[in-house]
Amino acid sequence: MKKQWVLPAPAYAHYVCYPEFLGHYNHFPQHAERRSEGVLNSYNLHLVFEGTGYVFQEGERIPMGRGSGFLFPRGAYQQYGSDPRRPWEVRWVHFNTAISLPLLEEADQSRGYFFTFDPDAGLESIFDELFELSAVHETRSEPRFSALLYEILVTLLQNSEPLHGSVPLEIRHSIRRTADMIHKDCQRPWTLESMSRLAGYSSYHFLRLFRSIMGKTPNRYLSDCRLARAKLLLVSSDLSVAQIADQTGFHQSSYFIKVFKLAEGMPPSQYRRTFGS
Known part of the structure; x- marks a missing residue:
């Protein structure tokens, strides 16, 4: 399964955060991305809910399984993908924001934030509402798009830790x-x-x-x-x-x-x- 949506720029230009491109991949073993530095001018968040995959950080291959995720900052080199034998179920979103949160600062400073999260923290349902709104995009839904993305970020802030967290x-x-x-x-x-x-x-x-x-x-x-x-x-x-x-x-x-x-x-x-x- 491969579902993805591209959202038009919002009519109101001053939301604190807003999704641009989002999707849900499941049983998609071909999923693999490699982006040169400077290509993607937005944050890139991926959360793994089932299966396995990988992400590279400074040449090191980091395995990703249920309850793990990564956040790349704007303009970063990116390489990641699904394990063909056990394809991951991943929900992801590219977004821009003007707010300052610790996980965003960590991604900016380290050129990537790699973490574990609680899969039962309600993130799936938040993403699912985002997907439903994206499938029938209406301008009046813009405030909700922004609010749901903010809810995802704050939920992660409260229910995640760095892969090598203390x-x-x-x-x-x-x-x-x-x-x-x-x-x-x-x-x-x-x-x-x-x-x-x-x-x-x-x-x-x-x-x-x-x-x-x-x-x-x-x-x-x-x-x-x-x-x-x-x-x-x-x-x-x-x-x-x-x-x-x-x-x-x-x-x-x-x-x-x-x-x-x-x-x-x-x-x-x-x-x-x-x-x-």
């Missing part, structure tokens, strides 16, 4: 599950030790992993969760500031007011007057 996906998922539980029960009197126990790591190891994966310390994340809940209660309830402080884990209203003002640039009472209905 933080395996299982650990990333474990830290994110812990973050979700902290968010759900942010009113609890969490400490670094109690959060670490929940994740099953020492405090030192948990702090390092959490900061690497979530982009902030556990205590900063906890404070952000509490502030988000407090803002919702301020605009949607008649609870007093002291009651909101207690229900969001701050407990002391003076400390809550201090933290809130530092984060929002105004005290809770003013926030309520400004944004409350």
